[in-house]
Amino acid sequence: MPEPKKKVRRIGVLTGGGDAPGLNAVIRAVVKAAAACHCEVIGLEDSFDGLLETDRWRRLVPKDVRGILRLGGTILGTANRGNPFLDAVETTTGTKAYSARCVEVFHELKLDALVVIGGDGTLAIAHEFSKRGVPLVGVPKTIDNDIVGTTNTFGFDTAVSFATEAIDRLHVTAEAHHRVIVVEVMGRYAGWIALYSGVAGGADVILIPEIPFDLEKVARRIRDRDHMGARFSIVVVAEGARPVGGKATVLKAAEGATVERLGGVAALVATDLEKLTGKETRSVVLGHLQRGGAPTSFDRILATRFGARAVECLMQGTFDHMVAFHPPDIVAIPLADVVGRTRTVPPDFDVIRTARAMGISLGD
Numbered sequence: 589m590p591e592p593k594k595k596v597r598r599i600g601v602l603t604g605g606g607d608a609p610g611l612n613a614v615i616r617a618v619v620k621a622a623a624a625c626h627c628e629v630i631g632l633e634d635s636f637d638g639l640l641e642t643d644r645w646r647r648l649v650p651k652d653v654r655g656i657l658r659l660g661g662t663i664l665g666t667a668n669r670g671n672p673f674l675d676a677v678e679t680t681t682g683t684k685a686y687s688a689r690c691v692e693v694f695h696e697l698k699l700d701a702l703v704v705i706g707g708d709g710t711l712a713i714a715h716e717f718s719k720r721g722v723p724l725v726g727v728p729k730t731i732d733n734d735i736v737g738t739t740n741t742f743g744f745d746t747a748v749s750f751a752t753e754a755i756d757r758l759h760v761t762a763e764a765h766h767r768v769i770v771v772e773v774m775g776r777y778a779g780w781i782a783l784y785s786g787v788a789g790g791a792d793v794i795l796i797p798e799i800p801f802d803l804e805k806v807a808r809r810i811r812d813r814d815h816m817g818a819r820f821s822i823v824v825v826a827e828g829a830r831p832v833g834g835k836a837t838v839l840k841a842a843e844g845a846t847v848e849r850l851g852g853v854a855a856l857v858a859t860d861l862e863k864l865t866g867k868e869t870r871s872v873v874l875g876h877l878q879r880g881g882a883p884t885s886f887d888r889i890l891a892t893r894f895g896a897r898a899v900e901c902l903m904q905g906t907f908d909h910m911v912a913f914h915p916p917d918i919v920a921i922p923l924a925d926v927v928g929r930t931r932t933v934p935p936d937f938d939v940i941r942t943a944r945a946m947g948i949s950l951g952d
């Protein structure tokens with residue numbers, strides 16, 4: 589007879605990868621929902637590094653998460669270096685395979701399950717730990733909104749709101765000086781942030797990784813605007829955007845398990861557009877400002893729903909799954925269907941068609 593599943597009574601929670609507004613809201617929701625089910629929650633520090641030693645954790649009860657709903661960042665710390673399945677690590681108990689050590693400490697801390705809050709990289713690692721017998725559920729986070737299987741990740745709405753406000757501010761100064769301003773937003777290989785903030789901010793040009801750009805065509809759009817009497821233009825460019833036949837602009841190449849760092853495309857686009865149009869053109873990179881700040885109400889609600897649903901999954905014995913937003917519901921989908929894939933903007937997506945209908949150039 590198969591052994592009955594052990595009831596989950598002690599949950600470890602960790603945050604991995606780049607931070608995103610809403611991480612603390614998830615932690616808070618996990619702690620509160622677990623307390624309602626008479627479960628203990630152990631907060632692990634700095635992603636899976638919190639499972640390398642037996643002293644990198646703290647018990648979290650509802651009073652410990654009071655007031656963190658509105659805070660950006662993560663009270664647990666995070667890390668986005670390396671791959672636990674490739675690396676060996678020095679611990680107080682000697683040099684160990686990172687992943688084996690994590691499993692060992694998971695048992696030493698008498699944890700029954702984990703809630704792993706992270707992006708594609710962290711969720712892929714979580715799936716590997718699942719295969720090694722660690723019961724867990726994943727919670728998708730990233731400002732990039734590029735995780736397969738969920739229409740939204742928390743953090744995205746906050747990043748878009750910030751970028752939209754920045755574009756609003758750039759509009760007035762661009763107009764005053766009759767300049768072109770090229771604004772670079774994050775998003776890695778997906779154009780969600782650029783597309784949404786560009787449409788929300790009334791950009792004239794939006795360049796995304798999914799649609800390689802031709803700057804001659806962008807310059808034509810800028811000249812047309814001049815002829816219409818609008819002597820300024822706002823170009824929103826995703827950090828992963830690339831010219832037709834070209835490559836994305838890389839600031840630092842990938843090294844070992846650390847992924848390449850994108851950035852710098854706005855400066856290149858600005859230089860070329862200035863040459864092509866003869867108009868004074870400036871560039872600005874919004875960078876990590878998009879990751880900081882308080883989560884929007886949308887992100888707080890999504891993060892809270894994700895956290896509560898993750899605990900529900902653990903109580904029901906649904907492991908190796910990720911909670912996901914399938915409007916209007918929060919569902920659980922197998923991690924196996926999610927990892928190793930990127931959710932990019934479909935070329936025929938409604939917001940793309942809307943942008944075109946608004947006369948926005950997508951550089952093609």
Ligand code: F6P
Pocket residue numbers: 606668707730731732774775776827849850879
């Ligand atoms: O995945 C979130 C993100 O902010 C990307 O948009 C960006 O390319 C990357 O992380 C930057 O990472 P880091 O903070 O490690 O440079």
